[in-house]
Amino acid sequence: MPEGPEVETVRRTLEPHLVGRRFEAVWTSRLKLRNAPIPKRGLQGLVGRRVRGLGRRGKQLWIELDDDGLLVRLGMTGQLTVEEPAAARQAHTHLVVDLDDGQQLRYRDPRRFGDLRPYAGAAGLEEALADLGPDASELSRPDVVERVWQALSRTDRALKDVLLDQRVIAGLGNIYVCEALHLARLSPFRRGTQLKRAQGLALLDACLHVYDEAVRHRGTTFSDFVDGYGREGGHQQHLRVFQREGEPCPECGRLVRREVQSGRSTFFCAKCQPRPRAR
DNA sequence: CCACTCCTGCGT
DNA sequence: ACGCAGGAGTGG
Numbered sequence: 001m002p003e004g005p006e007v008e009t010v011r012r013t014l015e016p017h018l019v020g021r022r023f024e025a026v027w028t029s030r031l032k033l034r035n036a037p038i039p040k041r042g043l044q045g046l047v048g049r050r051v052r053g054l055g056r057r058g059k060q061l062w063i064e065l066d067d068d069g070l071l072v073r074l075g076m077t078g079q080l081t082v083e084e085p086a087a088a089r090q091a092h093t094h095l096v097v098d099l100d101d102g103q104q105l106r107y108r109d110p111r112r113f114g115d116l117r118p119y120a121g122a123a124g125l126e127e128a129l130a131d132l133g134p135d136a137s138e139l140s141r142p143d144v145v146e147r148v149w150q151a152l153s154r155t156d157r158a159l160k161d162v163l164l165d166q167r168v169i170a171g172l173g174n175i176y177v178c179e180a181l182h183l184a185r186l187s188p189f190r191r192g193t194q195l196k197r198a199q200g201l202a203l204l205d206a207c208l209h210v211y212d213e214a215v216r217h218r219g220t221t222f223s224d225f226v227d228g229y230g231r232e233g234g235h236q237q238h239l240r241v242f243q244r245e246g247e248p249c250p251e252c253g254r255l256v257r258r259e260v261q262s263g264r265s266t267f268f269c270a271k272c273q274p275r276p277r278a279r
Numbered sequence: 280c281c282a283c284t285c286c287t288g289c290g291t
Numbered sequence: 292a293c294g295c296a297g298g299a300g301t302g303g
Contacts, residue, residue, distance in 0.1 A: 002297060034299085035285050059298075076298055077287075092287080111286045113298055161280090166299085173297055223289075225297070242297095263281075265295085 002074045004136055004171025005214035006225050006233065007061050010080055013228030015054040017082050018063065018105065022050045025098040034075070034115045038094060042118035046070060057135050058170025060128070068120050071128055075113030077224045081106050110224075136171040137215075139208040149200045152192045159195075160188035161262050163207065172207060175220055178242045178267045180206040182249075187273045188266045194276050213238065241267040 002010070023046050028038045049065035056062070061080070063070045072080055085104050089096070095107035095116055107116060119125050138144045151168055152159075162168055163177045172180070181188050184206035186199060195203070219225055219233030222243070226232055240250050245258035249269035259266050 006297075032285090073298085075286095076296070109286095110288070111296090111298095113285065157280090164298095175297060220297075222297070263283090264298095 002059060002078070002219070002225055003173030003176055003214075004056075004058055005176070005211060005235070006219035007056055007059050007074060007171075008137075008215050009219040009227045009233060010074075011054045011056045011061055013231075014080065014082060014105075017103070017228065018051045018099075019053060020051065022100040023047050023065070023097050024100050027096040029094040031094065031112060033094060033109065033112050034073075038116060039118060043070070043095070043116065046118060055125075057129055058132050058166055059173070060132060060170070062119070062125065062128075064125075068118060069125060071115070071117040071119055071125075072107065073115040073117075075109060075111065075115065077111040078107065078109040078114035079224065079226055079230075081108070081226065081228055081230050083230075131167055132170040133166060133168045134170065136169050136176075136207055136211045139169070139204050139211075145201065145204050148204055149197070152200050152203075153195060153197070155192035157192060158188060158261065159186060159190050159192065159203070160266055162192055164262075169207065171211065174264055175239070175242045176207070176210050176214060179240055180210045182241045182251075182268060182273060183210060185272050187275050188261060188268055190276045241269060243267065 026043045026047055028040050028043055046065055052064040054063055061072045082103050083106055090108055092110040093106055093108045097105040099105060119128055134144050148169055152162060155162055159181060160177055163172050184203040186203055214220060214235045217233060217235035217238060218227060220235040221232035241256045244256045244267060247256055249256055249272060252271050254269055254271040256267055257270055
C-alpha cells in the first residue's frame, strides 16, 4: 500500500512520540512475514534500548535505537501505530512493543508482504540500504537530478519500469509513477533513450512535485493506509489518473485508460500522453 | 519483457 | 467465483 509519501507520513507522526522512549517488552506473532519467520530473538534483543530517531529512505523505514535498530518495511498492507494497551488488538497484528510511557507500538499486516528486521550498528543499516537509490525527495538537488537523468537516458526500459526501480530512485510506487508521468505528459511506454534532456528533467521535476504534494496531503488512502495514529491520508482527493479509469482526464477531458504494463495497472491519458512511434 | 510467488480482503 | 490491490522477488 504505502509508497514513500505514506511511509514518510508514518515516520513524521511516530517520531515525536517515540524519540526518548524505551522498548520494555516485545511480543511477536508466530506467522511468517515475506516468507520468512519473524526474527523473534533479534527483536527481543532490542528490549531495554531507547529510541534515538526514525529514518526513512524510499519505502524503507527504520527506528534507531541505542547502537542498533529496527528496519520496517510495510509491504502492501503494513501499519505501524502507537496505541493504548487497552485498545483492542486488531487481527493480523504481528508485533507489539511496550513503551516506557505505557503506550504500545504495534505492527499489523494482513497480507504479510512487509518485513521486520533488526540491524546492528551503522554498518548494519548501511548494508540494508545499499541497493536503494536516492529518495525521490532528493530530486530537489541538481547533482541527484543529473545522476538520475544519466541513468534514465541510457536505458531502453519503459519509463514506468525505470521509475518503479528502487535502485534508480527510491520511494515511487505505482500511484506516484502514474501521476508523475501524466503531469509530465509522457507515455509510460516510452523508453528512456527516447527522451530529450528537457523532457527527462521535466519528468524528474514532476516526480518531485507529485511526491511533495502527496507528503503535504499526508499520503493516499484507498483502504489500508493509516499514519502512526491510525488516521487516513488525504491525497486520494488529488489524484489525476490513478484508479480513475473511465473518468475524464483533468487536463483534456479524454477518458482515462487503464492498461496492464509489467503485470501492473498503468493509468494514463492517451491524448496527453501519446505513445511513442517506434523504439 | 513475461509468468508466477508470497498473502488476505474487497468489490463485482 | 473471480479479478484486483499501494510491493518485491525469482526464474525463464
